[in-house]
Amino acid sequence: MNSERNLPYYDTNPKDIFRYSRELLGQNFVDVLSSVFEDDKLKERIDYYNDPKGKGTLGNLLEEHYFFYKPNSSPEPDFDKAGVELKATPYETTGKGIKAGERLVITMIPNAEPIETEFEGSHLEKKINKILMIWYHRIKNQKRTEHSIDFVNLYDIYSKVCAKDLKIILDDYRTIVNKIISGNAHKLSEGDTKYLGACTKGTNAAKSLKSQYYNKDIPAKRRAFSLKQSYMTYVLNNYVQPGLMNYDAIFSEEELKNGDFDKKVLDKINLYSGKDVYELCQLFSVPIDSKSKQINKTLVNRMLGVNTDNSEEFQKANIVIKTIRVQKNGNVKESMSFPKIKINEFINQEFENSYEYEFFETTRFLFVVFRENENGKYVLSGSKFWNMPIDELEEIGKLEWNNYKNKFIEGVNFNIKDLSCGKQIIENDLPKKTDTKIFHLRPHSSKSAYLINSKRYGNGSEADMDLLPNGDKMTHQCFWLNNNYISKIIEDI
């Protein structure tokens, strides 16, 4: 069909497509349209692609008006003769550099028919093995068509640089396929896997449940295979613009030959089970500083054989290392903190689109447990990977999250309490940890600071406070994963 068209490039060879694509560099999407349309028609097209409710995506724009083929949702690659899939994808600038703006959605996971058990020869393989990535700079409040196209790369999963990634992607494919075949498609979550994820499709995924092929009783959200945002950030900073990020890798290609990344990680840590923190410090020549709060995390990185704060694989997979101390009495010593919230953003979100939902759905944790022995020393007892089960997140998590949101909207009341030691603490009537099962909200700042009825309290500064709807301010808050919830997760290690 393509042969009938008079294309400005050969669409049978990936290299020709790539060369032609590179001519986009430095242009924005208006430039692309301007070379094809004039006047009213140009204006109409620009408006069409800027309409946030419209179906025209920037990817469609390029397909239709730069590569000159009709957008389709076929399971075949976009450039079928060359076997190349086209993806326009955003990147963003952050304080620390650049990051991928989104996960890269590849192709729908079938729900009405069997899933292909082998990656090789699958629909996914056809769509993912060669991807022409066209990266545009997404800037807040800028019109979509004005984003500039800054990078173009041909991602080849079978290339040398991706060799290690492929092993992990194959692991991930197996994980997802196994969950679907066992009739658990409704329990899929992006946190289940490392580079390849099963993401929900559409903003109303929760409302558009479909019956699953392997379990007729329980419907599941429609999901798509995607490359996780954390992985895309790595691709951007290492394959597209090499040298921007540097992390030590845990494994060589040879070590990953047979897959099974998770087990190999756990083995590396469990090798040191039974040793206390003091012994481990000596073993890894880590200075012993009793006041250091991150010594255990440093030790975990050493056990994994990396000298950077995080490893390449964990960075790509959005795996977060959390060290956990369990006291003699069996209790987890502390709840686990997360980034602080911004109350005025928090109350204007729906749970399904919230930072917390996104965080817990996509993040995979490596819990490393240190248990206190009879001498009061903390001894490494083991480790496990964990991500929050999606049903807990969507039922209990949602309820608890909404209780906080509603309380903020309704109004927070304070009680100023003078302690006998001369200090003052400010109590509030937000839901308490005891009211929750999974997570609770608590202060998180360097100092406490409040503005209540125009009066200041606490030792902190303006920067320690967050604005409430009624104009009062309170110390920055963040969600904490309850220590007793964590206890149950790690009781077997």
Place this chain on the structure above:
DNA sequence: GCATGATCATGC
């Protein structure tokens, strides 16, 4: 001994 509010340590 635990819950809750307050604060510390580190790296950039």
Place this chain on the structure above:
DNA sequence: GCATGATCATGC
């Protein structure tokens, strides 16, 4: 100075 990870301290 701030984000992040982690831990402390008081009162019940």
